[in-house]
Amino acid sequence: MRAGEGAERREARLAWRLVAPALATILLIALFPLLWTVWESVHLHDLRMPWLGRPFIGAANYLEAFRDARFWGALGHTLLFTGVTVTLELGLGCVLALAMNRAFLGRAVVRAAVLIPWAIPTVVSALLWRFIFEGQTGIANTLLVEAGLVRDPPVWFIHSDLAWVPVVLADVWKTTPFVALLLLAGLQNIDASLYEAARIDGASAWRQFRYVTLPLLKPAILVALIFRTLDAFRVFDLIYVMTGGGPGTSTEPIALYTFNSLLQNLRFGYGSALSVIVFAITFALALGYIRFLGAGLTETRA
């Protein structure tokens, strides 16, 4: 007995030693920068105004953010962008996945081809979409005029509402394939005999989808939802390239405003406070998803 306990303890110690490098790495590259950012966020640290010093100012940066109309605007834009793009991408991705799940000639080619938008670097696709919508005589406007849909084409990027159209289109175009592939993987895990049983019971296609496909697809949907929401919430490069946050600050997301405060204006204290807020929100979102949808996830797995 005693010898066995000793061996167990030795083994536990060995285990700790073996995971120590991994733990240290995580502490160093994940936790340390995070804590550093929190520390910065409670100080006044403006790289361009060294004469102000670097005093501790408590929650002043956070209070400034909560009183800052540009911050609330950016947060609103981010939520809008996230809500619209994730909804569209999940809907379209689901349709695409169902289509690709059918047996048809050239299915492998289609599945590969669908991934192309996803494979193009975001900056490149952002430039492409900006080009399509640029000016009054861009490709999109020319098509709209020729189709007789508009007579006086708009300059998309100077309207605070219309500027969102190319941005959302570009994101949906790029990311729907990714969602579709995740869902396709989920679809292929569903046992075909379940559909057979449903058909024998006389279930319509819609009822099959509603009561067989959807519940069993839930884990895949959850994964897609978490990935996409967190990604969309941190949107930066796409908007940076397409609109720069304009006109005015009408399309500026929170990540762009943070970047702007931190790296353009070199306001390390304030920028860090914004970063911490973004971190807190994404963290809460992830926790929320796992709490409310994760229950379903474990049920279906069980």
Next chain:
Amino acid sequence: MCLGLLLALGCGRAPAGGPARGPAVVTFPGSVLGAEGQVLRRQLARFAALRPDIRVVQRPTPDAADQRHQLYVQWLNAGASDPDILQLDVVWTPEFAAAGWILDLDRFHPATDAFFRATVTANQWHGRLYAVPWFVDVGMLYWRTDLMSAPPATFADLARVASHAQAEQGLRYGLVWQGARYEGLVTVFSEYLGGYGGRILDGGTVTVSSPAGVRALTAMRDEIYRDGIVPQSALTWHEEESRFAFQNGEAAFMRNWPYAYALMEDTAASRVAGRYAVATMPAAPGGRPTAALGGAQLAINARSDHPDAAWAVVEYLTRPEQMLERARGVGQFPTRPALYAEPALARALAIPPAQARAIIEHAVPRPVTPVYTQLSEILQIDLHRALTRQQEPAAALAHAAREMQALLDRVGLGEGGPGAGR
């Protein structure tokens, strides 16, 4: 120079392992690309022959202004003694001077009278000179000599001629400028503002929302939506998009910097070669024609180990003959008015020197304050909001003025504030 060597020895920072009395090493980050890099390399080679006791090491840095700025701030904040010489954008000098990052150059007794007044003003902080003007850039009005006999003197004239050219000659645009939300928009606005008799800042007080400011911004907006002479697309344009429109013969007027002049003489790319000239921007009654001042200056790192050697380099590069060579090689305008009478400059520059000088005489620095870039960012957003009709000009400028004043007050630069606290 002896002093420079003494300093180097005294600080004990001579390159490790090197001889105790080697040449003073001075580092100079700057553009190493293209024609500009070539001219600089030639000039530094000649300097090396002249002063074997100083060795200049070039440091490649990004050409994009904001990236270079970011790099400088990080270096200087860390208290680095390297680089010794800094090439500054005109609006950075007060920022770096107030931060204590660059040397007060008055100790070297520079002959400031030999430079354009505006370029000296822009490089002074609390009455002391912190950087030597190297070359000057000014905003100017390009006009088509085949469509009119003289440039317009007032904004009303310009609008009339532009509309006429659109109606009669079938030109797509009357006037093109840079309306994207970036620093360029503030320079364009500052020219309208001066033309209407206003200014952005008066000491520590923000005056941009004055009646003159509102009139200037309203005029810009009216050019787009009321007169239809400026295209709405211009609100997404930088310098190059406006140049393309003008050189394709699509516009009667263009507001741009001098760089476009030589490029549009290329008949392979330009449809307007030989059919344009430059003038100052127009003005309204009660205002005066205004050219936004840009350009590059040379400053010395306050932590430099070899300030005297660095000054020798700066002094050499800003001599008249070196400026003439830069004009010849890359078309940059000298900062010394005396050179504009030289036949050599007329041969070097694409623009007739007399025309260039007349415009430079109207150059007005953007607000000379350590927080210029932050002020400009606030202004850019509100200008763009007004021009894209999200807000009325008066409301947008009032908002900008409030935010700008709050910033000035917060950092102690507002009216009655204790100065930069230095």
